[in-house]
Structure formats: structure tokens, C-alpha cells
Amino acid sequence: MSTSFKKPRRNFRQKITIDSESDDETKEDFENVNNENENSPQMVSNEQTKKSKKKKKEKDALGMHRSSSVLSFNEDEEGEALKIKKSSHSKRIAKQLKMASKLAKEEEERVQKSYKSPPRKASPVHREESLEDRDEEIRRLREEFQTMNGDDLEENESEEETEGGNQLKKMIKKGEIPDATMIHMIRKKRQQARDYGDFIPLDDTERVENSKSRLVRDDDNDKSDDDENERIDFSVNTQARDRIKIQNEFLAAEHGSENEDSDQEREWEEQQIKKGVSLGSEQPDGGSSAAAPTSSDQYNGFQDTTILEKKTFTAFPSLTQTGGSTVINMELIRKRLQDRLNSMDEVHRSHTRDRDSLVSDIDDTEKSIETCQEKVAGLEARYRFFQEMRGYVRDLVDCLSEKVPDINSLEQRMTNLWKTQARKFLSRRQQDVRDQCQEYMTSTANVDLTSPEAVEKQRRTAEREARRSRRRRAREMKDIVGHHDGLSSDDEENQSEIAKYNVEKESILSGQERVFEDVVEDFSEVDSVRERFEDWKQTYKDTYQDAYIGLCLPKLLNPYIRLSLINWNPLEADCMDFEDTKWFDTLVFYGFKLQETIAKDDDDIRLLPSIVEKVVLPKLSVIAESVWDPLSTTQTSRLVNVISKLGRDYPCIQANNKATQHLLNVIVRRIRKTLEDDVFMPLYPKSVLENRSSNASVFFHRQLWVCIKLLGNILSWHGILSNQMLRSLSLDGLLNRYIILGLCNSGVNKETIQKCQSIISTFPKEWFEDLEDDKTMPQLENLGRFLVSVARTLYSEGQQNKRDFDKKDSRDFIKQISKMLVNIHAMEYAVNLPM
Numbered sequence: 046m047s048t049s050f051k052k053p054r055r056n057f058r059q060k061i062t063i064d065s066e067s068d069d070e071t072k073e074d075f076e077n078v079n080n081e082n083e084n085s086p087q088m089v090s091n092e093q094t095k096k097s098k099k100k101k102k103e104k105d106a107l108g109m110h111r112s113s114s115v116l117s118f119n120e121d122e123e124g125e126a127l128k129i130k131k132s133s134h135s136k137r138i139a140k141q142l143k144m145a146s147k148l149a150k151e152e153e154e155r156v157q158k159s160y161k162s163p164p165r166k167a168s169p170v171h172r173e174e175s176l177e178d179r180d181e182e183i184r185r186l187r188e189e190f191q192t193m194n195g196d197d198l199e200e201n202e203s204e205e206e207t208e209g210g211n212q213l214k215k216m217i218k219k220g221e222i223p224d225a226t227m228i229h230m231i232r233k234k235r236q237q238a239r240d241y242g243d244f245i246p247l248d249d250t251e252r253v254e255n256s257k258s259r260l261v262r263d264d265d266n267d268k269s270d271d272d273e274n275e276r277i278d279f280s281v282n283t284q285a286r287d288r289i290k291i292q293n294e295f296l297a298a299e300h301g302s303e304n305e306d307s308d309q310e311r312e313w314e315e316q317q318i319k320k321g322v323s324l325g326s327e328q329p330d331g332g333s334s335a336a337a338p339t340s341s342d343q344y345n346g347f348q349d350t351t352i353l354e355k356k357t358f359t360a361f362p363s364l365t366q367t368g369g370s371t372v373i374n375m376e377l378i379r380k381r382l383q384d385r386l387n388s389m390d391e392v393h394r395s396h397t398r399d400r401d402s403l404v405s406d407i408d409d410t411e412k413s414i415e416t417c418q419e420k421v422a423g424l425e426a427r428y429r430f431f432q433e434m435r436g437y438v439r440d441l442v443d444c445l446s447e448k449v450p451d452i453n454s455l456e457q458r459m460t461n462l463w464k465t466q467a468r469k470f471l472s473r474r475q476q477d478v479r480d481q482c483q484e485y486m487t488s489t490a491n492v493d494l495t496s497p498e499a500v501e502k503q504r505r506t507a508e509r510e511a512r513r514s515r516r517r518r519a520r521e522m523k524d525i526v527g528h529h530d531g532l533s534s535d536d537e538e539n540q541s542e543i544a545k546y547n548v549e550k551e552s553i554l555s556g557q558e559r560v561f562e563d564v565v566e567d568f569s570e571v572d573s574v575r576e577r578f579e580d581w582k583q584t585y586k587d588t589y590q591d592a593y594i595g596l597c598l599p600k601l602l603n604p605y606i607r608l609s610l611i612n613w614n615p616l617e618a619d620c621m622d623f624e625d626t627k628w629f630d631t632l633v634f635y636g637f638k639l640q641e642t643i644a645k646d647d648d649d650i651r652l653l654p655s656i657v658e659k660v661v662l663p664k665l666s667v668i669a670e671s672v673w674d675p676l677s678t679t680q681t682s683r684l685v686n687v688i689s690k691l692g693r694d695y696p697c698i699q700a701n702n703k704a705t706q707h708l709l710n711v712i713v714r715r716i717r718k719t720l721e722d723d724v725f726m727p728l729y730p731k732s733v734l735e736n737r738s739s740n741a742s743v744f745f746h747r748q749l750w751v752c753i754k755l756l757g758n759i760l761s762w763h764g765i766l767s768n769q770m771l772r773s774l775s776l777d778g779l780l781n782r783y784i785i786l787g788l789c790n791s792g793v794n795k796e797t798i799q800k801c802q803s804i805i806s807t808f809p810k811e812w813f814e815d816l817e818d819d820k821t822m823p824q825l826e827n828l829g830r831f832l833v834s835v836a837r838t839l840y841s842e843g844q845q846n847k848r849d850f851d852k853k854d855s856r857d858f859i860k861q862i863s864k865m866l867v868n869i870h871a872m873e874y875a876v877n878l879p880m
Contacts, residue, residue, distance in 0.1 A: 141317075222318060223318065224318070225315070225318065228318070427585065430581075430584065430585070431585075431588075434577070434581060437567070437577060440568065441568055441574065441601070444564055444568045445601075445604050448560055448561065448564075448604060449604050451556075451560050452560060452604050452607055452608050452611075455553055455556050455557055455560070455608070455611055456607060456608075456611050458549075458553050458556075459550070459553050459611050459612065460667055460671065460672075462546065462549050462550060462553070463614060463668070463671070463672040464671045464672060466546060466672075467671065467672045467673075467674060469542075470535070470536050470674065471674065471723070473535070474535055474676075474723070475722070475723065476505065477505065477509050477535070478725050478748075480502055480505060480506060480509075481740075481744045482725070482727055482744075484506075484740070485727070485729075485740055485741040485744055486727070486741075509535075512535060512537045513530075513535075515537065516533050516537070529746075529750045530743065530746065530747045530750065531746070531747035531748065531749070531750030531751040531754065532678075532750055532751075532754050534674070534676065534677040534678065534679065534680075536674075536677065550612075553611065553612075554611075554612060557608060557611050557612070560608060570605075571602060571605045571606075571627070571628045571631050571632070572631055574601070574602065574605070575631055575632065575635055578594055578598065579635060579636055581594065582594070582636050582649070590648075593648065594648075595636075595647065595648020595649045595651070595652065596648050596655075598635075598649075598652055599652060599655035599656050599659055599660075600659070602628075602632070602656065603656075603659060603660055605628060606628055606656055606660045607660055607664075609626055609627070609628050610623060610626075610660065610661070610664060613626075613664070614668060614672070615665070615668070615683050615684060615687045616668060616672060616673060616680045616683055616684060618679070620683075623661060629653070632652060632653060632656070633653065635649055635652055636649035636652075637649070651697075653695070654695045654696060654697040655697070657691060657695045657697060657698070658695075658697040658698075658702065658704050659704070661691070662691075662698075662704040662705065662707075662708055663704065663707075665684075665687065665688065665708055666704075666707055666708045666711045668684075669684060669708065669711045669712050669715060670711045670714070670715060673715060674719075675715060675716050675719040675723075675755065675758055675759070676719060676723055676751065676754070676755055676758070677758075678754060678757070678758055681758040681761055682761060685761050685762060685765065688708070688765055689764070689765065692765070709765070709766060712762065712765075712766070713766065713770060713774070716759055716774055717774070717778070719755070720755075720774070720778050720779060723755075724751075724752060724755065724779065724783055725748055726748055726749065726752060726783045726784075726786060726787050727741075727744060727745050727748060728786075728790060729741050729742070729745055729790070731790070731792060734790065734791060734792060735792065745787070745790075745791070746791065746796070748787070749784070749787040749788070749791065749800065750800075752779060752783045752784050752787065753784060753800060753803050753804055753807075755779060756775055756779050756780060756784065756804065756807055757803075757807040759771065759774050759775045759779065760775050760807045760808065760809065763809045763811075768809075768811075768812065771809075772812075772822075772824055775807075776822075776824035776825070777824060780804070780824070780827075780828065781824065781827055784804065785827050785828065785831060788800060788801070788831060789831065793835050793838045793839060793842075795858075797835065798835070798858050798861060798862070801828075801831075801832060801835070801862070801865060802861065802865065804828070805828075805865050805868055805869060808868075808869065813868070813869065813870040816870045819870070819871075819872030819873045819876075820870070820871070820872075820873060821869045821870045821871040822869075822870075825869050825871065828869065829866060829869065829871035829874045830874070832862045832865055832866055832871075832874065833862075833866075833874050833877070833878065835858075835862060836858070836859045836862040836863070836878045836879065837878075837879060839855045839858050839859055839862075840855060840859060840879040842855060843855030843856065859878060859879070862878065863875045863878050866878070
């Protein structure tokens with residue numbers, strides 16, 4: 046079915062022609078029209094229309110010439126008739142539509158017959174004649190247009206519509222449709238006739254004159270639809286101004302709708318003309334052009350038939366037309382169909398591949414869904430575990446944040462208790478040395494024994510001697526041989542001081558037990574914390590490693606370990622080794638199972654070393670700085686043993702470790718402080734020292750043995766402190782500064798030989814293994830020369846003594862001195878000894 050193309054219904058305004066009859070009548074009529082147009086710009090009142098028709102009849106009766114569609118005003122004429130008529134353009138369109146409707150019916154009948162009968166070959170002769178007639182008519186119109194002048198246009202202005210209409214009627218009767226060129230020429234002639242006419246221009250002609258368009262239309266130059274308040278005022282006279290005003294208002298009412306619809310109207314007109322032209326040129330039977338349909342429905346029906354034929358030729362290029370007949374080449378059709386089939390097969394294969402891919406994706410998705418459903422339970426348990434773990438860690442951190450200040454307070458109280466005790470022993474020893482030095486070097490004749498200072502000094506002396514007597518009886522009971530005064534440490538306390546110390550210590554230990562008494566077991570014991578994190582490691586090891594729990598645990602466990610080590614003091618005799626504590630047993634196998642291979646990169650391997658580094662070493666540093674007494678052989682040996690064991694068992698105890706470096710620096714500073722504050726060597730005349738039983742001689746030898754004991758304590762750090770540091774402390778700071786001076790003043794006797802043997806026995810053998818030549822270390826040159834002088838003195842005394850026993854003793858002492866020189870690698874001195 047063909048789709049009808051209907052012309053849209055338009056509400057055309059009628060143009061108004063004004064004939065001059067009288068100014069008053071004209072003004073009255075236009076005022077009435079103008080009042081009606083203000084209320085309804087698109088309609089003219091019935092009363093005004095009746096008046097216009099009446100005037101039109103009177104004008105026709107008098108034989109007056111009808112005015113053109115364009116308004117013109119002559120100021121010299123007084124009476125002008127106002128007439129309203131339809132525009133010539135609307136009349137032409139109506140005539141064309143009427144004729145086209147008639148032709149369309151005929152064409153519809155002809156097309157229906159053509160479908161039933163076989164197509165006829167168009168007559169080329171008739172077609173050429175039709176074309177020649179059309180060309181001849183167009184040529185004649187052009188010549189007529191070119192020969193026309195301005196006067197002819199003015200005279201024939203009223204006849205142009207009739208002539209154009211006659212030409213159009215002739216062409217339609219012949220079955221021809223005027224082309225765009227002819228329409229354009231007719232319009233151009235009419236426009237030129239208007240341009241040469243004697244009328245007042247109503248619009249701005251400047252744009253018309255400057256326009257480059259081939260066709261100048263009335264609507265293009267019409268500015269009457271502008272703002273009504275901005276009208277052109279011609280001030281020739283009052284009547285002319287009134288007529289111009291009436292004209293502008295009328296044109297505004299007329300062109301207001303024409304300008305809106307003129308473009309669509311022309312477009313529709315051109316489409317209808319093109320349809321008629323194409324219809325006349327595509328008639329298959331070559332018949333007369335007068336039967337060409339112009340109706341929308343009939344034309345579209347014929348056009349659908351033509352389109353159907355074109356689609357057939359496009360789909361099957363093997364079909365060709367020869368003189369109106371269709372020739373079918375079956376081979377080409379078959380090939381075309383085969384190509385089409387191949388193309389469809391390829392599309393089918395593509396769709397099959399897409400289907401297979403989708404099926405595979407569906408299978409994978411179903412498997413993924415099943416896998417995810419299987420993991421739901423595990424993921425749920427995993428999520429619940431981590432939620433609980435997060436809550437536990439938060440609570441644990443909050444708990445420790447509350448308890449750490451209490452732990453610090455208890456730890457500081459215990460450290461202060463030890464410091465107080467150590468300072469008391471140190472102060473008492475130093476005071477005893479000062480008291481003895483003053484007593485043996487000054488005369489007591491002029492001293493007031495009743496003064497408070499004297500009384501206090503007597504009390505201190507009595508207590509000191511009482512302590513020495515108790516230690517002497519204890520050695521006798523233990524049958525200790527080879528002891529010398531000065532080798533024991535005066536660290537005894539009376540019962541009142543011991544009781545006071547124990548009360549404070551018990552208070553601290555009771556506070557230690559109360560720290561976590563208000564905390565549940567999950568947060569108060571190292572075992573509970575270990576179980577939580579160990580469960581995490583065994584269940585979700587990957588996340589355990591990603592969270593670096595092995596590196597965080599030492600810091601997390603730090604408060605628990607510090608609390609358990611509050612009473613740990615390796616300087617005390619009954620101190621328990623920290624490896625025997627409960628927390629150590631809990632953490633020693635943390636994170637590992639039997640018959641399980643331990644990875645080298647597992648951070649839990651470094652758990653205990655990290656705890657030793659972050660907890661044990663700092664505590665030892667505090668003890669060594671404030672509690673340790675370098676003059677005490679027992680304390681020194683215990684501290685050396687603990688540090689040596691840590692260095693053997695834990696790789697963190699090394700020279701590059703900051704905690705280890707800090708501990709060793711503390712030890713060195715403490716030894717230097719002892720050398721400066723606690724070492725004292727009195728100088729007495731030989732006459733005083735020869736009386737071995739005198740108090741001055743006893744005090745002198747006691748202080749010399751104290752220095753020898755301190756030398757041994759310092760050299761016990763061999764293997765921990767560097768050799769350079771040990772030589773500086775022991776040889777330069779003590780041996781050559783104090784001990785050699787005391788040996789030189791003590792005289793030559795058997796006790797002197799014992800002192801020299803004790804000194805040389807403290808030297809590490811490693812010091813002399815790498816020595817070259819026959820010389821000893823520079824720091825031992827003074828000792829070597831002193832031994833040579835002692836040997837010579839013994840030899841000379843032995844020669845003077847006539848008893849064989851004394852000579853034998855002298856030779857034995859010289860042999861011992863020779864061995865001592867060999868031990869310190871002083872070969873040059875040993876060779877030159879007198880025998």
C-alpha cells in the first residue's frame with residue numbers, strides 16, 4: 046500500500062487591496078478592521094468582510110480595474126476603495142491541486158491496468174515530441190521575459206497571473222509538470238513587474254537591493270511583523286500617514302501567518318512538483334504525460350512499484366532490463382544465492398562459536414558458584430576468627446596500657462632498693478679506708494676522744510673489726526687456705542638493715558602479684574597470649590606472616606617478662622637463671638611442632654633472642670651501672686658468667702648490636718669510676734712496713750691485695766671487652782699506676798713473690814701468643830724490670846747468708862721469677878737473671 050502525502054491544512058490570511066474612494070470612508074473601514082485584528086490577528090470580522098464584498102461588487106460594476114496583491118498608495122488620490130481578496134499565489138495553488146486531483150484519478154486507473162497487462166515499450170518519438178514542446182514553451186517564455194521592458198511590466202501587471210495560469214494549464218493538459226526553472230522564471234517576471242511599479246515601498250529595500258538571491262520574494266523583505274511600536278512614520282501629510290499606518294497594520298495581520306507557513310508551503314509545493322516531474326519521466330508505457338498522477342496516495346502507490354523493481358535489481362544483480370523486459374540468468378542467480386548461503390553459514394558458525402563460548406562460561410560460572418558455596422563455611426569461620434582476634438588484641442593492648450605504669454613503678458622500686466644497698470656498701474668501704482688512713486698517718490695524742498666525730502669513728506672501727514672477725518672465723522670453718530686480707534668483700538649487714546631490706550622487698554613482690562589480679566586469665570598470663578597467637582599461626586599462617594606477628598610479639602610480651610624479672614638480680618647468690626622461669630619455658634617452643642621443619646625466614650625463631658635483647662640486656666645494663674661492685678669478685682664473676690652465656694646462646698649479643706654496645710659501655714664506665722674512687726695505695730717508710738704486725742703495715746698490704754684483686758676482676762672480662770680496652774684499664778690504669786708502686790715499697794720477701802705470681806696469673810695467655818722477638822708488651826716492661834731487681838736482691842742476700850737453707854730458698858725464688866718472666870714473654874730479662 047502506498048502512503049498518501051497530504052498537504053497540511055493552512056489557515057491563510059487574505060491580502061487586502063485598498064481602492065481610493067474617500068479618505069473618511071477608508072479611515073473608518075480600516076479602523077474597524079484594525080480593531081478586529083487587535084483581538085484576533087488571524088481572522089477578519091464578518092461585518093468587515095460583508096462591507097468588503099459590497100464594495101467589490103460596486104467596483105466591478107463601475108468597471109474599475111482590480112488592484113494587484115501588493116498594496117500601493119498614491120497620495121494625490123483622495124478616494125481609495127478598500128478591497129479584500131485572496132492572494133494570487135493561493136489561487137494558483139488551489140487550481141494546481143484541483144487539476145492534480147483529476148489527473149491523479151486517471152493515473153490510478155492507468156497504473157492498475159498496467160499491473161494487469163504486460164508492460165509496453167515507451168514510444169521514443171512521442172517522448173521526444175513532449176520534451177521538444179516543453180523546451181519550446183520554456184524558450185518562448187524566456188524570450189518574452191527578456192523583451193519585456195518596464196512599461197510592459199506595468200501594463201501587464203494585471204494580466205501576468207492570467208498568462209502564467211494559462212501556460213500552467215496548457216502544460217498540465219499536455220501531461221507536463223512545470224519544472225523548477227519555469228516556476229522560478231514566472232516568479233521572477235512577477236517580481237520585476239512589481240519592482241517597476243509606481244508604489245511606495247513598505248519595507249526596507251536596502252536588503253533587496255544588496256541581496257544576491259536569484260528570487261526576491263515579498264516575504265523576504267517584509268518587516269511588518271516587527272515590533273508594532275516601531276513603525277516607519279511618513280510625515281508627508283496626515284492622510285498619507287494614516288493610510289501608511291492602516292497599511293502596516295493590515296500587512297502585519299496578513300503576513301504574521303504567511304511568514305510562518307510560507308516556507309512549509311513552498312516546500313510542500315516543490316515536493317509535489319518533483320513528484321509530478323519524476324512521475325512523468327518514469328512512465329513505463331511511454332504514454333502521454335497528461336495522465337501523470339499528482340495525488341499523494343496514487344503517486345506513492347506507483348512509486349512503491351518502482352522501488353520494488355529497484356530492490357529486485359539490487360538483490361539480484363544478474364537480473365537486467367532490456368527494453369522494458371526482464372532477463373533472468375539462472376547461473377548468476379544460483380551463484381548469488383550460493384554466496385548468500387555461504388555468508389549465512391559463516392554467520393551461523395559465528396553464532397555457534399558464541400553459543401559454545403557462552404555455554405563454557407556458564408559451566409565455569411556454575412563451578413565457581415559451587416566452589417564459592419563450598420568456601421562459605423570456611424570463610425565464615427575465618428571471618429569470625431579474625432573478628433574475635435581483633436577484639437582480643439584490642440582488649441589486650443588496652444589492658445597492658447593500663448598495667449604498664451604499675452609494672453614500671455614496681456621495677457623502679459626494686460632497682461632503687463638494690464641501688465641503695467650497693468651505695469651503702471660502697472660508702473662504708475670508702476669511709477673505712479679514710480678512717481684507717483687518718484689513724485695510721487696522724488698521731489692520736491692530740492685527738493679529743495670524747496668528740497662526736499671521735500665517738501662515731503670508734504663505732505665504725507668496732508663494727509669493721511667485728512665484721513672482719515666473723516669472716517675470719519667463717520674461713521677457718523670452711524678450711525680456706527691462701528687467703529689474704531683485702532681479698533674478701535666487706536658486704537655484710539646487721540640484722541636491722543637486713544630486716545628493713547626484706548620488708549621493702551616483700552612489699553614489691555606482693556605488688557608484683559597484684560598487678561593482674563583484677564584481669565581475667567586470657568590477659569594475665571603469658572600462656573594465654575601464646576595460645577591465641579599460636580592458634581593464629583597454625584590456622585592461618587599466611588595472614589600471620591603478613592601481619593608480622595613474629596616481630597610484634599617481643600614488644601607485646603615485654604610487660605609480662607619485665608614483671609616476672611622484677612626480682613631477677615644475677616649479682617645475688619640465690620638468683621634464679623632467667624631460662625628457668627615460667628615464661629621462658631612457655632616461649633621456647635612457640636610456634637613449632639614436633640617433626641616439623643623450621644623455616645629459616647620464620648620470625649618466631651628470633652622470638653627469644655629479641656626478648657633477651659629488648660628486656661634482659663637493658664636490665665643488665667641498669668644492674669651493672671648502679672648495683673654491681675667491681676671490687677667484689679663474686680659479683681663480677683656472676684655478671685661475667687651471665688653475659689658470656691648470653692653471648693654464646695643468643696646471636697643478638699654481638700658487637701654491632703646497640704643493646705650489647707650499651708651494656709659494655711656501662712661496664713667500662715663503672716670500672717673507670719672504681720679506679721678513680723675506690724683504689725687507694727698508702728705510702729709508708731720502709732721502717733714502718735718492716736714491722737709486719739703493725740696496723741700501718743697491715744693496712745698497706747691489705748690495700749695492695751685489694752688492687753691485685755681488682756686487677757683480676759678487670760681481666761675476667763677478657764673475651765667480652767676488647768684487648769685494647771682491657772690493657773688500658775688493667776695495665777695502664779691499675780698495674781703501672783698503683784700495684785708496681787706498692788710492690789717497690791713493700792720490700793723483697795716471700796709475700797712479694799706471691800703477689801707477683803698472683804698478678805701474672807691474671808694475665809690472659811692469648812696476649813703473649815702473637816708476640817715476636819724476646820720482648821714482652823710495653824705495658825709489662827715495668828713489671829719485668831721489677832722482677833729482675835727482686836731476683837738480684839735475693840741472689841745478693843743469699844750469697845751473704847752463710848746458711849744453706851737460706852741460699853736454697855733464694856735460688857728457688859729466682860727460678861720462680863725466671864718462670865714469671867718467661868710467662869710474660871720477657872726473654873731478655875729471664876736470660877740475664879743471676880743463678
